[in-house]
Amino acid sequence: MPQPPKRLTPSNSALDLFGSEVRRYRALANHSIKQLADKIPYSPSFIGAVERAESHCERTFAEHCDAVLDTKEALAHLHDGLFGKKKDGFPEWFRKWPTVEEDAGTLKVYEPIVIYGLLQTEDYASTLLFGDREAIDARLARQAILTRTNPKPPRIIYLLPETVLWNDVGGPEVMRAQLQHLVKAVGPRLSVQVVPNGAPHPGNEGTFTVATLLGGEEIAFAETALRGIMIEDREDISRLKERFNAIGTQALPVGMSVDLIKRTIDEKWQ
Numbered sequence: 001m002p003q004p005p006k007r008l009t010p011s012n013s014a015l016d017l018f019g020s021e022v023r024r025y026r027a028l029a030n031h032s033i034k035q036l037a038d039k040i041p042y043s044p045s046f047i048g049a050v051e052r053a054e055s056h057c058e059r060t061f062a063e064h065c066d067a068v069l070d071t072k073e074a075l076a077h078l079h080d081g082l083f084g085k086k087k088d089g090f091p092e093w094f095r096k097w098p099t100v101e102e103d104a105g106t107l108k109v110y111e112p113i114v115i116y117g118l119l120q121t122e123d124y125a126s127t128l129l130f131g132d133r134e135a136i137d138a139r140l141a142r143q144a145i146l147t148r149t150n151p152k153p154p155r156i157i158y159l160l161p162e163t164v165l166w167n168d169v170g171g172p173e174v175m176r177a178q179l180q181h182l183v184k185a186v187g188p189r190l191s192v193q194v195v196p197n198g199a200p201h202p203g204n205e206g207t208f209t210v211a212t213l214l215g216g217e218e219i220a221f222a223e224t225a226l227r228g229i230m231i232e233d234r235e236d237i238s239r240l241k242e243r244f245n246a247i248g249t250q251a252l253p254v255g256m257s258v259d260l261i262k263r264t265i266d267e268k269w270q
Contacts (some may be wrong), residue, residue: 013047013055013134013137014082014083014089014134015053015054015135015137015138015141016053017078017082018050018053018057018075018078018079019050019051019052019053020051020053021074021075022047022050022051022062022065022075022077023051023213025065025075026051026069026073027188028066028069028240029068029069029070031068031069033047033051034091036068036069036202038171040061040068041064042061042064042067045151046102046151049144049148051103052144053141054072054094054135054141055098055141055142055144056090056098056142057079057093057137058088058099059079059083061078061190062075062076062079063075063080065078075089075139076111082163083134087185088136089132089134089135089136089138089139090135090138091227092207093227093228093229094228096192096223096230097228097230097246098142098267100157100211100219100221100227100230101118101142101145101211102145102155102215103211103213103214104120104128104145104154104211104212104213104214105153105154105155105212105213105214106154106155106156106157106211106212106267107155107156107209107210108157108209108210108211108212108244109155109156109157109158109159109208109209109245110159110160110207110208110244110247111158111159111160111164111207111210112160112163112164112168112204112206112207113164113207114128114164114167114169115160115164115178115182116160117139117142118142118144118146118156119143119158119181119185120139120140120178120181121174121177121178121181122136122140123170123173123174123177123178124169124174124175124177125140126167126168126170126176127137127164127170128169133187139170146185146190151183151257152189152190153189153190153216154211155189156189156190157189157191157193157248158190158191158193158243159190159193159194159195159247159248160192160193160194160195161194161195161197161253162194162195162196162197162260163197163266165179165194165260165261165264166264166268171270172269175268175269176270177264178270179261179265179269181263182261182267183258183262186258191254192254192258192261193248193251193252193253193254193257194251194260194261195247195249195250195251195252196231196252196260201246201249201250205264206222206224207222207223208220208221208222208223208224208240208243208244209221210220210237210240210241210244218234218237219231219232219237220232220236220237220240222240225256250252
């Protein structure tokens with residue numbers, strides 16, 4: 001028996017309001033999600049995620065829906081009003097990367113300062129984003145790929161220095177919940193490995209992620225002091241992969257990393 005659609009509260013967030021309107025116009029046009037997907041260049045799973053307020057979308061998505069559902073540009077107009085220059089809560093330089101995450105089969109991540117965005121709790125993200133509701137919702141919506149069923153969630157290999165576990169973001173209660181969440185996230189498709197403090201490694205030049213798409217293409221993302229940049233040059237990606245592997249040789253195995261995280265919770269954040 002099919003599951004009833006997720007109940008949305010449009011007043012909760014911009015994503016909820018936009019998703020509820022996409023669903024409403026689709027229903028008024030007597031289209032199923034699959035029927036709509038057959039007419040626009042987006043998958044049923046992506047349309048469903050937008051309707052459930054679990055994923056951001058670009059303005060072009062709204063434009064395609066407007067054309068098929070005969071909304072007289074209502075969704076594009078709503079998209080402009082809700083998101084405008086904020087581009088769904090993401091800065092301009094980042095807005096293409098969530099689409100890469102959605103298309104990825106594997107994500108290799110190194111984050112030297114804070115917990116990786118796809119694994120942040122709401123309170124942890126809220127502290128980092130200074131309570132910006134749009135940005136918080138956008139970051140949390142990216143996490144929908146971790147629980148999707150078709151296609152499978154990306155395989156995530158996440159490396160972080162031990163010092164990330166010590167950095168106070170939001171106080172003991174927030175940190176305790178965040179590290180507990182990190183432990184629970186570990187599974188067959190998500191590994192977390194901690195580099196012990198003091199271990200020499202070439203990971204002192206900032207955050208980077210290497211994505212391998214389902215079709216085999218590789219794209220990377222690296223952050224600078226000013227902004228992040230997407231990287232498609234093969235030589236640059238090869239160098240990042242070598243750096244990732246070198247950092248990984250200094251990291252603890254997953255089981256020992258989980259034990260270290262639990263020990264840090266007990267010793268520092270109780």
